[in-house]
Every structure is written in structure tokens, then in C-alpha cells.
Amino acid sequence: MNFLLKIQYIGTAYCGWQKQDNGSSIQEEIEKAIFSATNCKVQVIGSGRTDSGVHALGQVANVHIDTKIPAQRLKYALNYYLPWDIRITESFLVDEDFHAQYHAKKKTYCYRVNTCDVENPFEKNKAYFVGRKLDLEKMRQVAVFFVGEHDFAAFRSEGSSAKTTVRTIYSLNVEENAGIVEIRISGNGFLYNMVRIIAGTLVEIGKGKNYDMELLLREGKREDTGHTAPACGLFLEKVEYGIDIEMV
Amino acid sequence: MNFLLKIQYIGTAYCGWQKQDNGSSIQEEIEKAIFSATNCKVQVIGSGRTDSGVHALGQVANVHIDTKIPAQRLKYALNYYLPWDIRITESFLVDEDFHAQYHAKKKTYCYRVNTCDVENPFEKNKAYFVGRKLDLEKMRQVAVFFVGEHDFAAFRSEGSSAKTTVRTIYSLNVEENAGIVEIRISGNGFLYNMVRIIAGTLVEIGKGKNYDMELLLREGKREDTGHTAPACGLFLEKVEYGIDIEMV
Numbered sequence: 001m002n003f004l005l006k007i008q009y010i011g012t013a014y015c016g017w018q019k020q021d022n023g024s025s026i027q028e029e030i031e032k033a034i035f036s037a038t039n040c041k042v043q044v045i046g047s048g049r050t051d052s053g054v055h056a057l058g059q060v061a062n063v064h065i066d067t068k069i070p071a072q073r074l075k076y077a078l079n080y081y082l083p084w085d086i087r088i089t090e091s092f093l094v095d096e097d098f099h100a101q102y103h104a105k106k107k108t109y110c111y112r113v114n115t116c117d118v119e120n121p122f123e124k125n126k127a128y129f130v131g132r133k134l135d136l137e138k139m140r141q142v143a144v145f146f147v148g149e150h151d152f153a154a155f156r157s158e159g160s161s162a163k164t165t166v167r168t169i170y171s172l173n174v175e176e177n178a179g180i181v182e183i184r185i186s187g188n189g190f191l192y193n194m195v196r197i198i199a200g201t202l203v204e205i206g207k208g209k210n211y212d213m214e215l216l217l218r219e220g221k222r223e224d225t226g227h228t229a230p231a232c233g234l235f236l237e238k239v240e241y242g243i244d245i246e247m248v
Numbered sequence: 249m250n251f252l253l254k255i256q257y258i259g260t261a262y263c264g265w266q267k268q269d270n271g272s273s274i275q276e277e278i279e280k281a282i283f284s285a286t287n288c289k290v291q292v293i294g295s296g297r298t299d300s301g302v303h304a305l306g307q308v309a310n311v312h313i314d315t316k317i318p319a320q321r322l323k324y325a326l327n328y329y330l331p332w333d334i335r336i337t338e339s340f341l342v343d344e345d346f347h348a349q350y351h352a353k354k355k356t357y358c359y360r361v362n363t364c365d366v367e368n369p370f371e372k373n374k375a376y377f378v379g380r381k382l383d384l385e386k387m388r389q390v391a392v393f394f395v396g397e398h399d400f401a402a403f404r405s406e407g408s409s410a411k412t413t414v415r416t417i418y419s420l421n422v423e424e425n426a427g428i429v430e431i432r433i434s435g436n437g438f439l440y441n442m443v444r445i446i447a448g449t450l451v452e453i454g455k456g457k458n459y460d461m462e463l464l465l466r467e468g469k470r471e472d473t474g475h476t477a478p479a480c481g482l483f484l485e486k487v488e489y490g491i492d493i494e495m496v
Contacts, residue, residue, distance in 0.1 A: 010369045055370075075366060085369045118323060121258045121333045122303075122374070 001066065002098055003074060005030070005044070006090040007059040011231065012125045013085060016052045017059070026050070026086055030061070033081035037074075038067040047104045047239040051193075053231030055126065057110075060239040062100040105242040106170065108186040110235045111199035116179035127180060128199070128233035134181060134206025136174055142205050143172045145213035146185075146198060154220030155198055156191035157228065165191060174202070181206075184237070193228050201226030249314065250346055251322060253278070253292070254338040255307040259479070260373045261333060264300045265307070274298075274334055278309070281329035285322075286315040295352045295487040299441075301479030303374065305358075308487040310348040353490040354418065356434040358483045359447035364427035375428060376447070376481035382429060382454025384422055390453050391420040393461035394433075394446060402468030403446055404439035405476065413439060422450070429454075432485070441476050449474030 007030070015023030019031075030044050047060045069077055075091040082088070114120065114127040115134055123129070146169045153165040170186040183199050204226040205211065216224055255278070263271030267279075278292050294309045317325055323339040330336070362368065362375040363382055371377070394417045401413040418434040431447050452474040453459065464472055 008369055057370075079366060084367075084372055087366050087369050089364075089366045089368075116337075118327060118335050118337045119332075120337075121256055121335050122305075124332055126370070 001071075002062055002064050002094050002096050003071060004090070004092055004094045004098065004100070005061045005063065005075070005078075005088050007056060007061060008087045008089055009056050009059065010085040010125075011050060011052065011054045011056070013083075014052060016054070017046050017048075017050045023052075026056075026059075027061075029082060029086055030063075030078065030088075033078045034063065034065060036081040037077040038065055038069065040065045040067065045100045047100045047107070048190075050234075050236055051231050053125075054234045054236065055232075056236040058238045059236050060100050060104070060241075062094060062098055064096075100239075103241050104189075104239050106186060106188060106238075106240040107190065107236065108184065108238040108240075109190070109195045110237050111183040111185070111195055111229060112233045112235065113181040113183070113199070113203060113229075114179065115176075115181055120179075123180065125232045128203070128229050130203060130207075132207070134203065135208065136176055136181065136206065138208075139174045139181075139183075139202045139206045142202065142211070142213055143174055143183075145217065146172045150217045152191055152194055152217070154216050154222055154225045155194050155201075156222070157193035157197070158222075159192060162191055167191065167194070172198075196229045196231070196234060197222075197225055197227075199233065200229035203229060249319075250310055250312050250342050250344050251319060252338070252340055252342045252346065252348070253309045253311065253323070253326075253336050255304060255309060256335045256337055257304050257307065258333040258373075259298060259300065259302045259304070261331075262300060264302065265294050265296075265298045271300075274304075274307075275309075277330060277334055278311075278326065278336075281326045282311065282313060284329040285325040286313055286317065288313045288315065293348045295348045295355070296438075296484075298482075298484055299479050301373070302482045302484065303480075304484040306486045307484050308348050308352070308489075310342060310346055312344075348487075351489050352437075352487050354434060354436060354486075354488040355438065355484065356432065356486040356488075357438070357443045358485050359431040359433070359443055359477060360481045360483065361429040361431070361447070361451060361477075362427065363424075363429055368427075371428065373480045376451070376477050378451060378455075380455070382451065383456065384424055384429065384454065386456075387422045387429075387431075387450050387454045390450065390459070390461055391422055391431075393465065394420045398465045400439055400442055400465070402464050402470055402473050403442050403449070404470070405441035405445070406470075407440055410439055415439065415442070420446075444477045444479070444482060445470075445473055445475075447481065448477040451477060 071093045075088040112127040114129045149168045292311045319341045323336040360375040362377045397416045
């Protein structure tokens, strides 16, 4: 049976989504919880990795488990074993061939920037503290350049193994509420650190720096773009699959 | 020189606002930070106490310090020494006779209730997790009874030393956003645990229980009202002083 899981987590305490030798990962914690609840040793397939410190409000994964626990009750069984900072918010059965990574059509990330002059304790580790106002109008004027199909080679970190650096951004919005600037970006996929480099570049633009966006998206190199904004500001908000995922 | 401080804190790690023998308090941490920054041993006067686990977005305090640090820079000096979960968001000079407790005219609290079926990790310790939907319409119908001048004797815990149990509630609103119900209440003052008992009573009403509110506010006893909702859902949002506090 193929179960779909929707997952929220605070990434601060973890080495990221993916299992690694040097620390506790979200994937590993979920696999351990599945083993505790069902006695099944399985691999959980996430829609994609998230780095250490990155959070998720709507990560999606699938996992094949042989269990008698009713699909919609599985989340409660797993949450019983999971640490408090990882929660399964939904669990249901999907088609046997559904694959959370390969079938993902659209992802939405939110990158949060704290522009207050003092760091609100409630935002600690949940936003990038820059401590000064940003020019939102200028950030919005540049944001439009990212939308569409482009070569994002200049907006990825070393270590990216992607075959092509062409991606499509569907939307990129910059909103502000009570000093927190939210950069929300939807696309068909993202290169390694792409959202954080876009966010870092937009923060520098908000501070007054200028970039030739057309040049960057045509033949830019990593060193021409802004810094990689820290992981703590990044939230994976939503993963979409083109069709509503069917409960079977 | 009399300094006004606006303070935000996550109350989870503290025994409350007030200095106590059995744990670290917000007041004590601020007094320690003042000593570190200015070498002055002083007493910080808060607008009122908050219990262990209760949070503040806009606590107000005043403190007399002899220092050459410019008033508006004092917050940065104190934040340097304070633990990350306590932040001074504003500091400025006020009249010598300004008293943060005696002169407070209006306080606004927000009580947050998590009605999602799974506890969002981001809401851990920052909302009362009830894990089921509440009847907001019914809660709102009862909320109006609290507004006005009433005897709140039935809505306070033992240990309250207040001379009178009559208080005036200016407003009580119940709003919901993404499964978080916010009970926002403004008044000229609150008895010990009053907001949490009102919140606990409203939660029970939202679950279907009935109360004779007119009777409760006329001659009710503590045992007739609802449970004391847990501290983690309570936020002191704002303290007002009738006039804009003047920077001098």
C-alpha cells in the first residue's frame, strides 16, 4: 500500500531532509517512527530535499507500507513516535505508482526576512534577521525578471547535480507584514540553494545594490549574484502534483 | 532618569515576570542585563506580572537608571546581555513620576487556541492545543456578556489579593485563522488568571457546554466557571496609558 504523507517540521534541530551520517534527519526520524508503529523497515520518498535548518509547512512524501492501520489514522500513530518538531498533518492512500519526487509539478517556497531593528524572539530561527528596512518597491521591480523560463545557472551552489539549469518560475511575490518581508516563489523545480540565492540577491537589492538581471539570467555566474541567504528563513510551503492526489 | 522599556518574551523557559526563588524570571534577567550594561543595581517595574509560560509581545516596564547611554540606544545594550528569548524592542526617557504599573489604563491580551487535529510544531508552546473545531458562533454569542463593568469574582484563581473583583472589559473578540482561534480581550485590569479562566470557559462553550452568563457575573463562584486554560496560549499584547507616553 502506497501512503501519501503531508509533513510539517521545524528544521533547526536537523541536518536536513535526507539521511546522513552526521546527524539526525527528518527522513530518518519518519522512517524510525514508521518502524515503531508498523514494524516495517521502509524508505520514505520525499518530494525533494531540504537543507539543515530549512522548515516545511507542506512537505509531501510517499511510502510503501504493509499495515492494517487505517490510512487516515496512520498520521496519529506516527506522530505518537515522532519528535514534537516533526508532525504528519495528513496521511492517505494513493495509487501504487505515485512517486512524491518524480511526480511533483510545482513547488512553493516562502523566504522570510526580518527587517525590524530588534529581533523578535518569536522569529528566532524562523526568519533571516537583517535588522533594517528594505526597499520593497525595488525588490518587486526586480522580482518580475525571475518569472518565466530561464537558465538559473548563476543562482545555484556548487554541488548541484542537475542535468539542466533551466527552470520555470510561475510567480515571485514580495509582501511585508509587521516588519517581516515574505518572498514567495513558485516554480516547476529549483536548483541547489536557488531560492536562498534569489532571496539573498533580493535582500541586497532591497539594501540598494543594483544587478543587471537580464545579463545574470543570460550568462551570469554564481559570483555575480547575491549571497546565499541563511537556511532559517526558508519554508517549503506547498508541493503540487498537477492533479488532485486521489485517495484510493 | 526614568526609562520606559517595551519588552517581548517567550515565557516558556521562565517562572514568570516576577523575581522568585525557584527559577529564572523575566524581571531578574532584565535587571541583570541592566547591571551588566550600566553597573546600576535597580528594580524594574513591570505593568503587571505574567505567569510562568505566558508570553509578551508588548509588556511595558519602567526603571530609574543613572547612565550616559543614550535612551534610544539602551535597548541595544540590554539586548546584548539578555537571553535570546527576551528582547527590549523600545527604550526611551519618560517623566520621572511615570509608573508602569500604577499608570496603566488598558491592557490587551490575546489567548490562542489551536483547533487543528494535529499540533503544528510552529505552534508548540504558543497556543492551547485542543485538537478539535470549536463553535465560534456560540463563543461569540457568549463573549458579549463579558463586555462592560462586571464583578469577575467567579473568574479568578485563589491567591488573588485584589481589593475589588469589579473590572471593566472594553472588548472581547473571537477570530479564527488557519485553525488558530484568537480570543482578544481588552480591559482596565485583570484579576489573577482571569483571562485564562475566561478562555477556558469559552473553549468549553465552543465544545458545546452551556453556562448562565448573567448568573455567573452576578453571583458565580470559581467552581461554576470553566477550567483555567494553560499558560502557553496567553500573550500580553499591549499596555496603554491613556495618553501617548511622552519622550522627554
